[in-house]
Amino acid sequence: xxxxxxxxxxxxxxxxxxxxxxxxxxxxxxxxxxxxxxxxxxxxxxxxxxxxxxxxxxxxxxxxxxxxxxxxxxxxxxxxxxxxxxxxxxxxxxxxxxxxxxxxxxxxxxxxxxxxxxxxxxxxxxxxxxxxxxxxxxxxxxxxxxxxxxxxxxxxxxxxxxxxxxxxxxxxxxxxxxxxxxxxxxxxxxx
Numbered sequence: 001x002x003x004x005x006x007x008x009x010x011x012x013x014x015x016x017x018x019x020x021x022x023x024x025x026x027x028x029x030x031x032x033x034x035x036x037x038x039x040x041x042x043x044x045x046x047x048x049x050x051x052x053x054x055x056x057x058x059x060x061x062x063x064x065x066x067x068x069x070x071x072x073x074x075x076x077x078x079x080x081x082x083x084x085x086x087x088x089x090x091x092x093x094x095x096x097x098x099x100x101x102x103x104x105x106x107x108x109x110x111x112x113x114x115x116x117x118x119x120x121x122x123x124x125x126x127x128x129x130x131x132x133x134x135x136x137x138x139x140x141x142x143x144x145x146x147x148x149x150x151x152x153x154x155x156x157x158x159x160x161x162x163x164x165x166x167x168x169x170x171x172x173x174x175x176x177x178x179x180x181x182x183x184x185x186x187x188x189x190x191x
Contacts, residue, residue: 005042008190009049012036013056015190016160022064022127024156031151032158033186040164040175043135050132050162057128065126069117070133075108075140078116082107101139108140114149123157135164135175144172147186160189 015021024032038046050068057066079085084107092100123129134143143161150159165174167188173179 005038011190013053016057016128017061022158024158033147034158034160034189035163035167035186036160036189037163037165037167040135043164046162050130064128066128067121067126068130069121071131071141072133072136074117075137078113104140110145110149113141114146114153117150118153123154126157129157129159131159132162134161138174
């Protein structure tokens with residue numbers, strides 16, 4: 001029987017606090033990127049548990065430097081920094097989603113957002129990075145594109161992405177409906 005999302009979430013903190021995990025031991029020189037996939041209908045439960053996990057880590061290992069990034073919040077902050085947020089909101093209300101997505105394609109390129117991500121989070125100063133908000137930021141940003149661009153910026157800092165959909169060890173399927181044709185290399189955080 002497949003474990004429930006709650007059973008899997010109950011294992012996350014212990015996994016994240018494991019010294020082998022934090023030091024990247026046993027990865028065979030692979031990048032320390034992990035996916036915690038879950039059924040999209042469990043999104044609110046997972047959001048709530050991320051906060052619990054962060055508090056639990058802080059209680060058990062206050063020495064760990066951990067940062068949580070919600071990708072939707074990151075995109076909003078990036079658009080604000082570039083003075084595009086108000087323009088984007090106005091454009092969406094007057095011209096619709098399709099026009100807005102077309103106009104935001106260039107400013108929200110994964111390479112640019114990865115640079116902003118690294119600039120604002122400083123992964124080299126962290127022991128662990130947690131990422132959520134993948135579903136909320138779609139279709140403005142595709143998770144696999146961001147992750148591919150973050151490889152060179154993360155150094156040895158493990159990154160865990162909470163992903164509403166499925167990951168089969170090679171490709172991501174957002175909401176279990178949008179199948180990514182690209183091979184993506186990451187490890188499942190909790191099978």
